[in-house]
Amino acid sequence: MEHTLKITNVLSDPTRFYIYQYITNCHRDVTVQEIADKFSIHPNVARLHLSKLEDVRMLYAETKKTGRGGRPSKLYRLSAEVIQLSFPFRNYQLLSSILLQSLEKLGPEGSKALYETGYSFGKEMMGQELHRLSSSIDELSNKDKIQLLKHAAILAGLKPELEWDEEESSIYFEVFNCPFKETAKLNKDKVCMMHQQFFIGMFEAVFPDVRLSERQNMLSGCQQCAYKAHVCEPSHIMN
DNA sequence: GCGATTTCGATAAATTAGGT
DNA sequence: ACCTAATTTATCGAAATCGC
Numbered sequence: 001m002e003h004t005l006k007i008t009n010v011l012s013d014p015t016r017f018y019i020y021q022y023i024t025n026c027h028r029d030v031t032v033q034e035i036a037d038k039f040s041i042h043p044n045v046a047r048l049h050l051s052k053l054e055d056v057r058m059l060y061a062e063t064k065k066t067g068r069g070g071r072p073s074k075l076y077r078l079s080a081e082v083i084q085l086s087f088p089f090r091n092y093q094l095l096s097s098i099l100l101q102s103l104e105k106l107g108p109e110g111s112k113a114l115y116e117t118g119y120s121f122g123k124e125m126m127g128q129e130l131h132r133l134s135s136s137i138d139e140l141s142n143k144d145k146i147q148l149l150k151h152a153a154i155l156a157g158l159k160p161e162l163e164w165d166e167e168e169s170s171i172y173f174e175v176f177n178c179p180f181k182e183t184a185k186l187n188k189d190k191v192c193m194m195h196q197q198f199f200i201g202m203f204e205a206v207f208p209d210v211r212l213s214e215r216q217n218m219l220s221g222c223q224q225c226a227y228k229a230h231v232c233e234p235s236h237i238m239n
Numbered sequence: 240g241c242g243a244t245t246t247c248g249a250t251a252a253a254t255t256a257g258g259t
Numbered sequence: 260a261c262c263t264a265a266t267t268t269a270t271c272g273a274a275a276t277c278g279c
Contacts, residue, residue, distance in 0.1 A: 032245085045268075045269060045270085047247095048268080048269085074245085074246090
């Protein structure tokens with residue numbers, strides 16, 4: 001409980017919170033100087049904020065020799081730890097573990113159900129986004145579709161990067177935050193496969209045919225999950 | 240040792256809370 | 260409304276560290 005108060009205290013400063021957000025979004029190590037420049041504050045102030053974030057283990061710091069002489073500088077990055085605050089207390093993590101283990105007892109049938117459910121949730125999610133725009137799919141350009149996919153992925157907290165390749169009519173899709181990471185560690189194959197199906201569901205809500213292939217997985221030591229999605233455009237079908 | 244560079248610690252400045 | 264105490268944040272200078 002003492003620790004909770006510490007966390008809320010650290011997060012209660014807007015500057016600190018924005019600094020954390022900034023680091024969350026840029027997917028790399030940052031220096032004190034960079035934060036100072038970015039937020040137009042004195043480097044010492046930036047250092048103070050960063051050290052407080054490090055204190056509650058939201059950030060991880062590492063000293064690195066500057067190469068130009070002088071005391072080694074510190075590099076800050078997101079820590080692997082998960083900070084969860086829920087009032088009143090809820091434990092969906094435990095629930096998902098129980099559900100996952102139960103599903104495993106069902107064998108291949110269970111897996112199949114898991115993937116199908118993942119797929120339809122992904123599709124459903126994009127369906128809601130489409131509905132929000134109140135426009136039909138054929139009114140949207142590919143760029144619009146990418147934007148829509150990205151927006152939905154951001155809503156899901158994925159910190160995504162999407163790149164549209166015109167010639168290959170494919171999408172390079174990177175995810176820098178996996179919201180299922182802790183559960184996925186229990187059963188990487190099932191949870192990641194389910195998440196992939198979720199993505200395919202999302203893609204197929206706006207593109208008719210999608211072939212998704214995994215390039216990188218953050219559970220195999222990479223910094224991010226990356227996929228290449230080959231999509232078949234409606235115009236190609238007609239030809 | 241010296242210069243460059245960063246951290247640490249003291250203090251000033253600002254904000255907030257409490258009391259009369 | 261005003262003053263004071265307490266807390267938080269920003270600034271500045273000293274100390275520490277590294278390469279030469």
